[in-house]
Amino acid sequence: MKQRLLIVEPSEVIVEGLKAILEGQVRFKLLEPEMNVDRLMERIVATHPDIVLINPTLVNQVSKLRDNNSMAVVALVYQYVERETLKNYDAVVDVRDSRPVIIDTLSQASPGESQMLSSNYELTKRETAVLVQLAQGKTNKEIADALSVSVHTVISHRKNITHKTGIKSVAGLTVYAMLNNLIDESSLL
Numbered sequence: 001m002k003q004r005l006l007i008v009e010p011s012e013v014i015v016e017g018l019k020a021i022l023e024g025q026v027r028f029k030l031l032e033p034e035m036n037v038d039r040l041m042e043r044i045v046a047t048h049p050d051i052v053l054i055n056p057t058l059v060n061q062v063s064k065l066r067d068n069n070s071m072a073v074v075a076l077v078y079q080y081v082e083r084e085t086l087k088n089y090d091a092v093v094d095v096r097d098s099r100p101v102i103i104d105t106l107s108q109a110s111p112g113e114s115q116m117l118s119s120n121y122e123l124t125k126r127e128t129a130v131l132v133q134l135a136q137g138k139t140n141k142e143i144a145d146a147l148s149v150s151v152h153t154v155i156s157h158r159k160n161i162t163h164k165t166g167i168k169s170v171a172g173l174t175v176y177a178m179l180n181n182l183i184d185e186s187s188l189l
Helices: 012-022 037-047 062-066 099-109 111-120 125-135 140-147 151-165 170-179
Strands: 003-008 028-030 051-054 072-077 091-094
Touching: 003 012, 003 037, 003 099, 012 028, 012 099, 037 062, 051 099, 072 099, 091 099, 099 170, 125 140, 125 151, 125 170, 140 151, 151 170
Parallel strands: 003 028, 003 051, 051 072, 072 091
Antiparallel strands: none
């Protein structure tokens, strides 16, 4: 089940950038962004988002957003915000973060989502082996030879990995492998 994500941000440039990063992800269903905080509570009640990604300078009290709502509230930061303020949020996304980091942060923000990912999107042992080889810079042919499978099987595993993680680039998959402790930096040299 996709997590319903509501972006609350007055800057069209920031909103469009986030949409470009998040559209097409298997984990999220993007709701129509809200640029006006005056209507925010109405939108939350009407759309029941699982995650609200909001500029923390727009609201005085995060707790008011959570009244009678079991959603994650994630701070969207691109300017200075006091650390004490950010402690009230379930997670923090910085616009300077990479695509995989933003996706991972949002995925882990909602407790239900992280449980769903671990049960429905867990990589198999063979997919993990392919991912590790891929992160080490090996070609499909080299991976096939190392794992004693066909190139077509490697390609199928890569498609499954991309579908499960929502990450399409080799660089993104390498970061994913590192963040999930499948490889360390020394194995990339």
